[in-house]
Amino acid sequence: MDRRDWNEEDPEEEHLAGSLDTPLRPDAFDLTDEQKINGIEHHFREIMQLLGLDLEDDSLKGTPRRVAKMYVKEIFDGLNPENRPNARLFENKYGYRQMLVERDITLYSSCEHHFVPIIGKAHVAYIPNEHVIGLSKLNRIVQYYGRRPQVQERLTRQIAQELRDVLKTENVAVYIEADHLCVMSRGVNDVSSSTITSEYSGLFEQEAYRLEFLQAIRHHK
Numbered sequence: 001m002d003r004r005d006w007n008e009e010d011p012e013e014e015h016l017a018g019s020l021d022t023p024l025r026p027d028a029f030d031l032t033d034e035q036k037i038n039g040i041e042h043h044f045r046e047i048m049q050l051l052g053l054d055l056e057d058d059s060l061k062g063t064p065r066r067v068a069k070m071y072v073k074e075i076f077d078g079l080n081p082e083n084r085p086n087a088r089l090f091e092n093k094y095g096y097r098q099m100l101v102e103r104d105i106t107l108y109s110s111c112e113h114h115f116v117p118i119i120g121k122a123h124v125a126y127i128p129n130e131h132v133i134g135l136s137k138l139n140r141i142v143q144y145y146g147r148r149p150q151v152q153e154r155l156t157r158q159i160a161q162e163l164r165d166v167l168k169t170e171n172v173a174v175y176i177e178a179d180h181l182c183v184m185s186r187g188v189n190d191v192s193s194s195t196i197t198s199e200y201s202g203l204f205e206q207e208a209y210r211l212e213f214l215q216a217i218r219h220h221k
């Protein structure tokens, strides 16, 4: 597993930096997608049966397999490193040295505590050095890390770390505003609160750059 953000040999530093990694079992990649789908289908059928649902019903009988395929091939396919976007770099031939902001990236994720949706927007920015990246790859990186069971704090940091790695620059900002269905539709049932998280590194630690970024992503529609 990637452990890119701290020195493994220093437990104190590890504690302070925190782990960016999604907690995975050591055998996480031993099963094929088909094996995972079959297993989840079996167990989800049991869940539905325990809820008292009639699995002979026309509309319900395909649900265990539909849910299993949705987990493995769609909403959690960001758990499989094979789906990590191939973010090809281009040489910064035009010598662009200012901030690039990709704002209002649609974000779908899933709360790892309740397995219900997180829906929001991500705004990302970087200041290029020698390389630039295709714009859509910024959206794809957000999507990839969203497609895992998540907490918003870790999601934010994973996206920022990936951008730093891919773009080979520390000058990266990530800002996420999202609604958590687990807060809205159950539990505390608050439909008006939303959650904002951010990470700034490199030049974005300086106020002027941060303000330029925040100005660019201010609500504008």
Ligand SMILES: Nc1nc2c(ncn2[C@@H]2O[C@H](COP(=O)(O)OP(=O)(O)OP(=O)(O)O)[C@@H](O)[C@H]2O)c(=O)[nH]1
Pocket (backbone or CB within 6 Å): 111, 112, 113, 150, 151, 152, 153, 180, 182, 183, 186, 187, 188
């Ligand atoms: N920090 C953080 N917490 C989250 C996120 N998504 C959901 N949570 C919270 O995770 C917590 C889980 O707390 P528990 O007390 O174990 O769960 P619960 O009994 O269902 O809590 P309630 O939601 O308050 O009913 C809840 O407070 C959720 O609001 C997230 O992205 N980040």
Ligand SMILES: [Zn+2]
Pocket (backbone or CB within 6 Å): 111, 112, 113, 114, 115, 116, 180, 182, 183
């Ligand atoms: Zn939740």
